[in-house]
Every structure is written in C-alpha cells, then in structure tokens.
Amino acid sequence: MGGYGDVKLLRDDGLRLDGRKLDEMRPVTIEAGILPAAVGSAMVTHGLNVAVAAVYGPMEAHPRKIQRQDRAVIDVRYNMAPFSTSDRIRPGFNRRSREISKVIAEALESVVLVERYPRSKIRVEIEILTAEAGTRCAGLTAAAVALADAGIPMRDLIVGVASGKVEDTVVLDLDKAEDNYGQADLPVGILPNTGEVAFLQMDGDLSPDEFNLAMEYNFKAAAEIHEVMVDALKRRYEGGEN
C-alpha cells in the first residue's frame, strides 16, 4: 500500500495542501437537538463534512427475533445522501454503508448501558449530507451527541477521529485528497474520559512508531472534539435549572 506516489500532498514549507499543520484538525462545530421529531438529535460539521444523527427509542424491538433478553440492541443506519458527493450516490444501502452501520453500532454498544433496557431497541439514524473524508467519524460523533441528548445512559461520550499517512508522514484528520491519495487511514472511536478505544479500523500500512504517533494525534483531537460536544449539549439547555 504505497499510495499514489506522484501526488504531492505536502507543501515545501511542511504544511498540508489546505494550509494545516500535520497535527491540526479541520474546524468542528456541533449542534444538539436540531430535529424536533426525534428523541435526541445532533448535527456535526467537520471540515466540509455534515452529519446529522437522530435517535429514537428505546422502543420495543421488532421483529422479535432481534430482541435480546438481557440488553437493548442498537440499530444504526448510516446513509450518505445522494447529493453528498460530486458523483451522485445511488440511494439505499450498499456494502460500505452496511459495514459502517455495523461498526458504529458495535462502538456505541460498548458505551451505552444497554443492560438498562432489555428486549428493546434504540434506533440511530445517521445521514451524511456532505462528504469530504471522515464521514464515519463525523457520524459516530453525531450519534454520541444525539444519544446523550435523548437521555440514553452512557459510560462516556464517544468521539470519532482519524489520522493517516501521506508522503510517509503521519497527519491528523485527512481531507479528501489525503484520503484518496494517501498511504494509510486510521479512524478510531475514543472514549475521552477513560482513554479507551471503542473502535479502530486501519486502511493501509503503518509502522509501530507511525501507529503510535497517529494514535497520539487521535487522542489529542478527541479531547478537542469532546469539549465541543460537551459545549453543544450544555448550550442546548442553557438557562435550565430543573
């Protein structure tokens, strides 16, 4: 996996094509409670990515064969809107969206206290409105904020971030060009308070040192995004006293 060697992704001054430093993240904004019909919802913009997540339930799990007697099941549907990329995406589930739905569901199941709602289902809908590399991370972050907004008990908020390798250099938060023409991509789901990793995927090759540096970048970015997530949730209930 050598990437595309003839594509230049780092400038001569050591910065990236969009002017970011190697360990600099794209700007992230989060808004909670944007969909009135959902129990909980959130919108995450991460660079040019826009992800909207909605949470419904907990509700009775149907069909009954999916019920678990000792815990809730988390049903995630990740979908990219047909207009989210320059090439129109055929609507509906495909291999990639099934895979991402599955890994996000498994990541969320490790933080949600699913044993509180046996035999029930928590439905999480993630819609990517604009895509620019890192949509699964933006979707996971949006889902975590939406779950918290819905009042679903969780051990921690989970943050999706990614690092990768371009021109033999580890960089944080790949943009579209870096994702397409880079050498490696390492998206992870991090629990910022406990420092645990709830999901990790790797596309391409990283040496142990590169991997450690990429994880260091990811943890640093996760802490920054976590602050934005907490701020979004607090902002939604400003002026509250209970």
Add this chain to the structure above:
Amino acid sequence: MSNGQNGAELRLVTPGMAIGPSSGMRVGSGAIAHNETIIATRLGWVKQLNNTVSVDPINSAYMPRSGDLIVATVAEVRNNLWFMNVNGPFQGLLPMSLAPWKVEFGAARQHMGIGDVVLARVQEVDECHNVVLTMKGVGLRRLNQGTVHSVPITHIERLRGEGNATIQRLREACDCRIIVGENGRVWVDGDADGIAWARQAIDLVQASGHKNTFEAELSALEMNAPTNGDA
C-alpha cells in the same frame, strides 16, 4: 426533579463526566462509580441528597413501575387481551380478567380497539420488564372524549407543581379536566377553547419546563386563559 433545590448545587453534567470522589458517598440514579470516582451516565443536573449523588436527567424514557397511573393507548388486540402502548420501551399487557367489563373470550375487540385511550394502573412489572396493566380500580376507565398530549417524563413534576398546585391552576384557568399520567401522557377534556389553551400550557412545559423562566412564562400565559375575564 426537585423544584426547591438550592441553586448553588445545580451543575449540568454530560455522560462520562466526573462528578466527584465516590468515597463515603452512595451512587444514585444517572451515575456509576468507576475507579473511586462517581461518573455521570446521563445528561442532566447533579443532585446530592443524604450522601447520595445522582443525576436528574433532562430527557428520559418512561420506565413503568408498579402502581403508576398512566394514560395508555391500545396497540394490538388479541382474543383475550390488549397490548397497550405505555409510552415506554415495552408494551403493557392488559388481560381481559383485569378489564372493568365482563369480556367473553374472543370479544375483546367489542370493548376496545386499536387507538383507544384508557386510564390504567401498572399492576406489575417483572424482572424481564413484562408490564401488566389493570383497569380495575376507582376512576380507571376508557377515555372516550378529550385529547391526549405528551410531556417529557422529567417535566411531569414541573407540570404538577408542589402538592399538585400547578396542575390545579391549569385546570381552573382552562376549565378542563386534566389527568397527568406518570408515563408523560396528559389527557385533557373540556370545551375547544379550554383544550386549545391547555395545549399551549403543555407545550410550554415541554419547551421551558427545565428553565428557571418557566413560572414567569406560565403566569404570562394565564393572562390569556379562557376563564380570565377579558378572554
């Protein structure tokens, strides 16, 4: 929910946030102990009462408890029972033996169909979260008239007020019968103007029930109540 809480104690926490050391403290709802630290599991307000630290969630699903008075709707009908939507993660079961009528086997549909609204009580909730309802009891009945509204579970106490003072105010202001179910469903019956005003009041609880401006907003709304002289 605690309306009379000291403002200095209020702190909004998000899941995973450390509330404080767990030594000498008991962990209440909405929190867990991890590595000698109490950690919030829900978005809500920290509450400390008698050495027990808990989090009052801002949003929460209704978890049925035995004895709850609820407003439920019929979701499915079988020959000898009804499955009721109780606004929670699990459906409630109302067997014909706990209905207020003498029901012959196979005649359940003649008494209640899908969508009918009832005032019922939770008879039993077992460890598998099977919920059994009863309609045998004073006042429990099918609600043939009126409208059903929803409020967040966490705002029910706010709607009722201390000693039911707020809900009584609303009843007098709109001249309607209002029943607040523990499951967040509110039944309102009266004339059209009264119901319309009550809906505004319930929407206000939904939108501002957690805010400290709620009381002032409700008082302002009361000025436009149907029973107010000028209205």
